[in-house]
Amino acid sequence: KQEVTQIxxxxxxxxxxxxxxxxxxxxxxIYNLQWFRQDPGKGLTSLLxxxxxxxxxxxxxxxxxxxxxxxxxxxYIAASQxxxxxxxxxxxxxxxxxxxxxxxxxxxxxxx
Amino acid sequence: xxxxxxxxxxxxxxxxxxxxIECRSLDFQATTMFWYRQFPKQSLMLMATSNEGSKATYxxxxxxxKFLINHAxxxxxxxxxxxxxxxxxxxxxxxxxxxxxxxxxxGSGTRLTVV
Numbered sequence: 043k044q045e046v047t048q049i050x051x052x053x054x055x056x057x058x059x060x061x062x063x064x065x066x067x068x069x070x071x072i073y074n075l076q077w078f079r080q081d082p083g084k085g086l087t088s089l090l091x092x093x094x095x096x097x098x099x100x101x102x103x104x105x106x107x108x109x110x111x112x113x114x115x116x117x118y119i120a121a122s123q124x125x126x127x128x129x130x131x132x133x134x135x136x137x138x139x140x141x142x143x144x145x146x147x148x149x150x151x152x153x154x
Numbered sequence: 155x156x157x158x159x160x161x162x163x164x165x166x167x168x169x170x171x172x173x174x175i176e177c178r179s180l181d182f183q184a185t186t187m188f189w190y191r192q193f194p195k196q197s198l199m200l201m202a203t204s205n206e207g208s209k210a211t212y213x214x215x216x217x218x219x220k221f222l223i224n225h226a227x228x229x230x231x232x233x234x235x236x237x238x239x240x241x242x243x244x245x246x247x248x249x250x251x252x253x254x255x256x257x258x259x260x261g262s263g264t265r266l267t268v269v
Contacts (some may be wrong), residue, residue, distance in 0.1 A: 091257035
């Protein structure tokens with residue numbers, strides 16, 4: 043059974059810092075991995091999707107890497123801003139059309 | 155991109171009444187819709203998987219008679235919380251995938267409060 047773990051559970055940093063969020067998964071037989079952002083009381087916004095054949099994806103100040111063999115992914119946020127404050131979720135799908143398995147998320151607070 | 159529209163965003167209902175939540179795939183056909191529930195400061199928990207034209211599959215511990223799921227068309231899935239109680243108060247969110255090997259897209263969620 044796939045399990046996803048995210049470290050740290052919470053993180054508070056001053057504005058401008060670069061930071062790394064970690065995600066690990068137990069079953070490396072995934073075909074992609076997705077990072078989401080969730081603001082309090084809101085739905086999920088997809089940030090980055092990495093296919094299993096890729097090692098990283100970039101979108102603006104965000105960079106996600108994937109090491110499938112070791113079951114790890116990282117989300118790198120450059121030059122953090124207060125608007126980046128949210129919960130960041132890592133998720134991997136099952137095979138076929140099965141649902142995502144989520145980590146518990148990392149709650150990020152960027153202090154101005 | 156693929157968009158899932160979810161309504162209502164917030165609903166307050168009296169204990170014992172029923173509430174219907176709708177999720178529509180706006181620019182694609184969603185043969186499968188996933189329904190999640192999220193309690194405060196917890197991660198999303200899968201409740202059920204709905205497939206167009208067939209009965210939904212519920213996760214262990216989820217009462218199928220209480221949480222009625224209908225997926226009558228390729229673009230609409232509904233979740234009805236029947237005889238709602240305060241403990242059903244939660245954030246409900248749906249999700250679908252545009253196509254194989256594509257990421258999942260989520261609705262904006264529904265905050266249900268039962269008083």
